[in-house]
Amino acid sequence: MRLLRQDHKPAPWVLYLAGGCFWGVQGYFQRITGVLDTEVGYANGIQAGTSYHELSRTDHAETVKVTFNSGVLSLEELLAHYFRIIDPTSINRQGNDRGRQYRTGIYYDRDFPEEGLVRIHRCLEALEKRLGQKPVIEVEALKNWVRAEEAHQDYLERNPGGYCHINLSLADRPLDEDFIDYQKPARETLKKELSPEAYHITQEEGTDPPFSHPYDQLDEPGIYVDIVSGQALFSSRDKFDGGCGWPSFSKPILQESLAYKKDRTLAMERTEVRSQGADSHLGHVFPDGPQNLGGLRYCIDGSALRFIPLSKMEEEGYGKWIPFVEK
Template sequence: MAAEKATFAGGCFWCMVEPFDQRPGIIQVVSGYTGGHVDNPTYEEVCSNTTGHLEAVQITFDPEIMPYEKLVETFWQQIDPTDPGGQFNDRGESYQTAIFYHNEKQKEIAEQSKKQLENSGKFKKAIVTKILPAKPFYEAEENHQDYYKKQSFHYRLYKKGSGREDFIKQTWQADKSDLKKKLTPLQYHVTQENGTERPFQNEYWDNEEDGIYVDIISGKVLFSSKDQYDAGCGWPSFTKPVDPYEIDEKTDTTHGMIRTEIRSKTADSHLGHVFEDGPKEAGGLRYCMNSAAMRFIPKDNMEEEGYEDYLYLFRD
């Protein structure tokens, strides 16, 4: 299947690249301007709110790996769709939100997704994000491309300071109010109290069956058996996550060590740690996870349980 394009306006385009970039099936993410009436506008012209353009990102993607539905879902999770005057600290027309569809199928998916969001009750105010036909897209200046990589420190300060980061966490993290009833004592200890299960005495450390590992709380896909290997440590180990978007990394200074903790993004639960002693031919990383933080879904059960979009992982 040929690559497709998706275009989203979500306020400052600095913050709209990272959520899509480096995800499976994503070929390119470009910052730019669209929706207005001026050819080849500059950043200053767009920010003056006289061109009709919105700051936006245009994504080139493989729909067999990353369906458009998932892109739209990710888009909603980056914005406040009830704000007609901009996004967070950025005010004005150029920071308004919109989905620009490139064909009728994208339009249908976007409209259905918006309706589902409206009916979910997640937002008390009306959803004002527009769904519009795609117009010419103009790439932004080079210093605005991949800003989260080029100016990572400033980007983090900006995302936090603008209010976007806290809004996303408060709005989209999984409900954890009843976890003690839903989880076993070990699952709760590992995920909510940053615990560690016993090596060689956990469910998946020596699993050799094909399938995926999902977060025990949110159900989000975390790892694949394709990337699992025996690290000799007694815990399930992987060379990489299926989708980097679904995990967060945090510095862990407990127990007199400096380590990188891995947490699930949606559930904000402890999964394990990542180390730099993994197979060099696979990138050199070892994601050492707790079995109790995950649920394994065999390949033969993935379609039945609603994970058919991830069967591409097991195609030859």
């Protein structure tokens, strides 16, 4: 079961992403849950107008306007997808396409939140650290945006066999590939490694008594990982006081990190939340969360989690998630 949240009140943000031929970039982002709309066009040229055949003269970049629900798809997760499908060290070339119109760029309009720009630069700093060199991705205010001709809109939807420099099937693969082949320990091993409470909750679908776990009221920057596998699940940035007695989050760090099952116990129908890597029972998700955060409340048992403070994330091997935590 996959949880789709497009029916919840969206908090739409818009970002313009240049990543080579815009057919493939649009085709990829159309497959990402939380993306509400895409449109191809030309951005940041030297004049107000242009066309597909004038790009080398007007210096516009082939670009995709991405409108996304930030209550479902975080800016950091969106950019992680973007970094995955480009070569961030290549100047004016992506795939077989060469020229200034194929440069990489992140452009934002005047309505884009100031905090979003700070978060973009933090993601780029984290990318630079991973690459060991500075990415050659423009980050600029949007100017001279031109919607592309209709023949280019949704091109790969209408021409499935058309040219694409991006492997679109990547959209169906986890961003966090560390847990694709995760081997869950035997129950006997887990009984030895976990506390009785953690074992009962993660392996036997138990629950913490309300207001009993210290994570309920913990207010410290960091991430919460699956106590069984160590998979990163939730960020302190998305944590809020749900008043229910269990830690509450508006969304996971990555949508793919969780699995969902129908739960008809206790004479009611609920949606159970499990970790994707180790299949640990974590809790439930309810549609009564703050609307400005996406409308959902992930009600999670603290005993199913391990908290790693921001100050220790790098040391414990979770450095790549730091941009998802910092405010």
